[in-house]
Amino acid sequence: MSTAPERFVGLHSHSTYSTYDAIGRPQDHIDFALRNGSDALALTDHGNMNGFSHQYLHAKKLASAGAKFKPVFGVEAYFIPSLEEWKQLYARQQVENAAAKEAKQEAKNKKGKKTKTIEEAGNELASTEAELQEIATAKSEAEDEDDSGGTIVENEEESKNKVRNPLYQRNHLVLLAKNSDGLKSLFRMVSDSAADGFYRYPRMDLEMIRKYANGNVIGLTACVAGYLAKIVFDHQKEGDFKLWMPNEDNFELIQAELAKAIGQFQEALGPENYYLELQFNRLGAQHLVNYHLMEASKRTGAPLVVTCDAHYSDPSHWREREIYKMMGTLQFMKPEDERKQLPEKIEELKCELYPKNAEQVWQSYKDYCGEFSFYHDEVISAAIERTHDIAHQQIGVCEPDRRVKLPSINRILQTEEIENFKSKLSEEEATDEDLLAFQAVKELAIQGLKNRKVASKQAYIDRLKYELEVIKTLKFAKYFLTYYHIMRVAGEHMILGNARGSAGGSLLAYVLGITQMDPIKHDLLFERFMTRKKRCLLPTTYVLTNVGSCQLQHLDTELHKVLTHTGDYKPVVSKVESEHQELIEVEAEDGTTITCSPNHLWVVVRDSQRVEVRADELRETDELIELHFDDRYTFEKL
16 A cells, blocks of 8 residues: 555745745745645745735635635744843843954054054054054954844855854744634734844744744744754754764754753644654755654654745746855855855755645655655655645634724823823723724814914814714724824924825815825815715726726726726736615716716715715705716816
8 A cells, every 4th residue: 555645735935035045926836836736835934924915815816716725824933942031142242242342442542553653663564564454353343243134134054053153043933824813923923023033033932922822823843944953953963064964972862852842832832733844855964853853753742744845936946046045145155155156957956945746745755765764654644644634624714804903092192191181081981092092183183273374264174073073983083193193203303295195185184294285275175085985986987907998897807907006007806896786877967877876976066165975965956076987087077
């Protein structure tokens, strides 16, 4: 009976969002995996989830086309056991660096005095040598102090040797979202790692995982740069990393430390959510790690999985990836590395890193592992198949929370300001953040009318009352309050320029100082910016596409791209059509009849003012204005 696996899902892969380490957009990886026979794929870029939206939207597009493919969302995080201990180390090193810098400066000053004496003696050669030495010292100091890790570049050699400098300490850990809550947890961890653990790379620790995972996140031990691999390598004798082979050196000590670390991860993630990751390639060190992880699995019960660690979206793209990776490591190169040549053929590489299917993974295992007696076909086959179970049974539906989320009022206002506004509300109202924010906006708006010197004009008072009613109904007071503070801080630190957009039609935005154009003076509509009523587009509405104007009802999501507000033509992800149970016929004086839904919005002139009203609220006395969607895009009275 054959033990060859029939199912496999890549739970560890990188797109172009793993800077200078991987190539291929998330869409490219997904498309290849689908063509290659896979029905799911995880995207786990280094330290970020910047490719999430591309992965998510492309999967939705495939689903709408009838393809059965499941996206798995994740990240290959940079892990350290304790951020608190690392921060203390960082603080100590900063103090030591400052002291060393001061000592160097004193030495330079003394050397400068000595050089002057020599110069006075006429020894120009010694003077030149002294200057060159000072330049070299300054360059060395600049390199020592360079913290140019703003762009996260995965330096492979540094990853393997980062134990040399504890400040650079970080190890890989693959994290996958099990559900929508897990997705939210990953977003929080990635954000916090950048905010709280960034030094060249964003870091997260066990405490952060405990805080956010809550049983909704799956962890894999990652590659030879993983934390468990580090434990193995810490006890390995010095030598060529690529030639390390399985041996019995410190075997029990390594197993004891692995068991301890596995227990910590199982406690943080949940015992059912932590997997030991095997990979198959030509690296001797990889088989050393596999050897210990397979033994640790027997001793602790932690299950095994196999991954491909894909770094390019097609097997033919290996050379492009090697070129791209070398471009990223130029800054780290030593003089002897400058003669390094790109491999001529794929067989010269230690790894084949594309999204494989079950048959290809099994073949890699057979090709690279025949000389090692500790591998067993049944165990490896089960580890390969287990990836499919994880993707389709353990991992559920992951949907991002797309609701509008505004900051808590405690993050916008000072405590004394909050207490002041609370005092003007009832005890019950004071507990409602939206009402509290509205009270703050209302008072700021009244003061803003005075500042703009229009508080005595009834038209401005009436318009402001109307806008305040709308934002109260929509619970958007915190939105205005947030932008009020953003613009106030920005105005204190930089020069503000004129902006554009529908917010210019808001008097509230004008009196709060968010915009600088008087909407009443320039006859601008607030409803272009915000309205209580649902907007409705007719099937006959024209939009501008890459092949000319086209009615919405004839828009082809596969062929057409639509002109957006950025000036670019972008693909239409989906088109949804719905039928209204009730329709209204709007007839103009010239006999023109337009059929629309009751909630379709029309711009009309009523009582000498332009207002926006629903079709079911139109009056016979209204002067109807329609946006005529022909090639001229002009307003035309009916």
